[in-house]
Amino acid sequence: MRKLLKVIRFEGLLLLRNRVAISFLILYALFWAGAIGYYVMAEVPEPRAGYFYEMLFRQYTLWVLLIVSGWAGVHLARKDRVSGFEQLFLAWNVKNDVWLFGKWIVLQSYVGVITSITLIVCGSWFGLGSYGLLDWFQHMIYVLLNVGGGMLFYSSLGFLLGHAMRSRFVYLLLTALWGVMVWAQLNITGVSSWNPKWRLLAPYDSVYYFSPFEDVFELAGRFPEVWVHQTAAILTGVCFLLLLLSVYRIFRMEVWERRRGWSMLLVVFIAGTTLATFRYEAFEEKMKSHREFVEERMVEEDTGSFVAGMNDRADTSFTMDRTNLEVRLFGGDQIKAKAMLTVTYHGKERTKRLDLTLLGSLKIADLVAENAGEIEWEQEGDQIAVMFPEPIAAEQPLHLTLQYEGSIQQTSDDLMAESSFAEPDRINLSKSSGWYPLIGKRSLWKAYAHNGRYFNAVLYKVSEREPSPTDFTVKIESEMPTKNPLVMSIAQQDEMTFSGRSTDLILLSGNLTERSVSGIRVVAHPDLIELAVKRVEEKVSGWKFLEQWLGDELVPQTVFVISAPGFADPVYDDPLVQKWGAWALRIKEENYYYKTDYLVQLPFANGMSWGEISKPAYDRDLFVQAMKWVVRNHFQDRVTHTHFADFYRESSYWTSTSASGSQDNAVLRERVEKLIDVLGEYDIKDRTEFKRVVSFLYKQFDRSKTPDEFDLEEALKLYRQTEEL
Numbered sequence: 001m002r003k004l005l006k007v008i009r010f011e012g013l014l015l016l017r018n019r020v021a022i023s024f025l026i027l028y029a030l031f032w033a034g035a036i037g038y039y040v041m042a043e044v045p046e047p048r049a050g051y052f053y054e055m056l057f058r059q060y061t062l063w064v065l066l067i068v069s070g071w072a073g074v075h076l077a078r079k080d081r082v083s084g085f086e087q088l089f090l091a092w093n094v095k096n097d098v099w100l101f102g103k104w105i106v107l108q109s110y111v112g113v114i115t116s117i118t119l120i121v122c123g124s125w126f127g128l129g130s131y132g133l134l135d136w137f138q139h140m141i142y143v144l145l146n147v148g149g150g151m152l153f154y155s156s157l158g159f160l161l162g163h164a165m166r167s168r169f170v171y172l173l174l175t176a177l178w179g180v181m182v183w184a185q186l187n188i189t190g191v192s193s194w195n196p197k198w199r200l201l202a203p204y205d206s207v208y209y210f211s212p213f214e215d216v217f218e219l220a221g222r223f224p225e226v227w228v229h230q231t232a233a234i235l236t237g238v239c240f241l242l243l244l245l246s247v248y249r250i251f252r253m254e255v256w257e258r259r260r261g262w263s264m265l266l267v268v269f270i271a272g273t274t275l276a277t278f279r280y281e282a283f284e285e286k287m288k289s290h291r292e293f294v295e296e297r298m299v300e301e302d303t304g305s306f307v308a309g310m311n312d313r314a315d316t317s318f319t320m321d322r323t324n325l326e327v328r329l330f331g332g333d334q335i336k337a338k339a340m341l342t343v344t345y346h347g348k349e350r351t352k353r354l355d356l357t358l359l360g361s362l363k364i365a366d367l368v369a370e371n372a373g374e375i376e377w378e379q380e381g382d383q384i385a386v387m388f389p390e391p392i393a394a395e396q397p398l399h400l401t402l403q404y405e406g407s408i409q410q411t412s413d414d415l416m417a418e419s420s421f422a423e424p425d426r427i428n429l430s431k432s433s434g435w436y437p438l439i440g441k442r443s444l445w446k447a448y449a450h451n452g453r454y455f456n457a458v459l460y461k462v463s464e465r466e467p468s469p470t471d472f473t474v475k476i477e478s479e480m481p482t483k484n485p486l487v488m489s490i491a492q493q494d495e496m497t498f499s500g501r502s503t504d505l506i507l508l509s510g511n512l513t514e515r516s517v518s519g520i521r522v523v524a525h526p527d528l529i530e531l532a533v534k535r536v537e538e539k540v541s542g543w544k545f546l547e548q549w550l551g552d553e554l555v556p557q558t559v560f561v562i563s564a565p566g567f568a569d570p571v572y573d574d575p576l577v578q579k580w581g582a583w584a585l586r587i588k589e590e591n592y593y594y595k596t597d598y599l600v601q602l603p604f605a606n607g608m609s610w611g612e613i614s615k616p617a618y619d620r621d622l623f624v625q626a627m628k629w630v631v632r633n634h635f636q637d638r639v640t641h642t643h644f645a646d647f648y649r650e651s652s653y654w655t656s657t658s659a660s661g662s663q664d665n666a667v668l669r670e671r672v673e674k675l676i677d678v679l680g681e682y683d684i685k686d687r688t689e690f691k692r693v694v695s696f697l698y699k700q701f702d703r704s705k706t707p708d709e710f711d712l713e714e715a716l717k718l719y720r721q722t723e724e725l
Helices: 002-016 019-042 048-058 061-083 085-091 096-127 133-164 170-187 196-201 223-247 255-296 529-550 582-586 615-634 644-651 663-685 687-703 712-724
Strands: 318-331 334-345 353-357 362-369 376-380 383-387 397-407 418-423 426-429 445-449 457-461 470-478 486-488 491-494 497-502 507-509 513-517 520-524 558-561 577-580
Touching: 002 061, 002 096, 019 048, 019 061, 019 096, 048 061, 048 096, 048 133, 061 096, 061 133, 061 170, 096 133, 096 223, 096 255, 133 170, 133 223, 170 196, 196 255, 223 255, 255 445, 255 457, 318 418, 362 376, 362 383, 470 486, 486 491, 513 529, 520 529, 529 558, 529 582, 529 615, 529 687, 558 582, 577 582, 615 644, 615 663, 615 687, 615 712, 644 663, 663 687, 663 712, 687 712
Parallel strands: 318 470, 520 558, 558 577
Antiparallel strands: 318 334, 334 397, 353 383, 362 397, 376 383, 418 426, 426 507, 445 457, 470 497, 486 507, 491 497, 513 520
């Protein structure tokens, strides 16, 4: 022990005198000081933890730490051989294990200093934020396992290679191995052509979408995987040391020392291999489940675009008037529910069939209809077909009761991003999850063949508009422990009961908080709630004007500011339930030439497909520009034109990109010029009349099943007919 302490003291002093090693520590500390200073000064709209993990993982900081620790290991292993001191050591009465273990301890002390700097930054900064003691401790453990464990692995690998190779090309070899790991992390994802399992070779938690931090869900759900993965990485690093102890200058070792070394190596190797195998099999099972999910949702046609059908209205003549839900949460993504539905048929044709949609993994145990006789039903995939013995009476409510249970867990197109889950401390369920019955026969997800993907398919979420809002009452019973509150897109009545009217029933649990702005509920991470409230306050006047003008429910009931993968729908924005990413908080009024482009969020604007030359595209553009003309005149927003026709011809995207020269495009341009003149006549005649015309066009657009079905010319003819009557 005395000689071990002498080795540690001697090697430690040499390392302290190494200017490069000490300079790196100083630069690393300054890096974090600058990063945090920028966050504070620039008011970065991101939670503290999100910004920290963004810098650590996505901005390659951890990769730099890994290669530096590896180079440090090579340096400590080679310096005595290069200086000739190793020959003096051989004459000194000290055992191999004391010599090598002492140097390894010094190496890990240097790694420990880097890890400590990271933990001090993380702990002190998070401690000043909105994190409870348990959350704070979880973040500290996560950083320790990934930064400390990853550098232990890489420094031990460098230490082993430094002793095994006499050439200085060992630095290039270690850098090449590091480069392979970096290449894999950059190029192998859940949507690449490579097997995602290669990401598991990284000595840190690497199975995530961009960053392990998931906004309000934080790191919940990652710890079982992280403990197994990082423990295996640490044990592998120890194996590198034990292997070196077992083969280094073996002639200086006694037989019992060799046996002891190989025995310890075998024990640690078996433990590490067992954990690595367990982690591999768990990920293999996840991939298998994802593949089955994709194959069940394959469609024959290649849509060519993930936005196909995104803005469509659900194709049904029924409406879901009321849904009463009683939900039990068991943890492990398992739920059990009883749904009492009130459905009304508004069609003209006689039918005995009612179509519903529910996630296929939620199996129906019972389905009954009140006062409808003996019904038959069939659940196939995500669709439920209910057959009544007699034709369904129009405009008469039907009352059905479903009982179902199963797993709600889903991943998105990227295998690394979970889009639906119900676990302790994190819940993410929405309409697109299919966790409650939806009216109509629809697809929650679709997939089409794609040879450039490992799973040979592209998976995308389908988000259809509801025929009308639904009145919900939800009672929740949780059998899983949680420290976080439950939040829904409808108002909370008591601790576990919610009720309200919505088109998207969302259930969340995580590190979130809620505020009210002019009757609008704002839900966001505690670090972002103040900025989110400010942005909502700026937009209230625009929403209220649109609702009063268009006569539709356009003031949102709830605004969620959450950037977690899989939370927001890709294209369609529900007017009643707004889903913003944290990036939206970066956008300010001064970023826009026209303030109304920021303050007034036009309905359906995010669902448009710009850049195409077609009749529906021209119609949509003219319709949206007409709405903008009304809005800008109401708010007196840089109105430099007297009439709409002049405004459109000078500011429209289409007038500057119409030089196609094709005969078809010329015909389209001639048609749209006539429509511009028609709308312009209403504007010249009476600005109030123009507002009524555009409001009528909005209602016609809203009734269209798809945006492409909207015909501006036919809508204007219909308006003239209604005015004549």
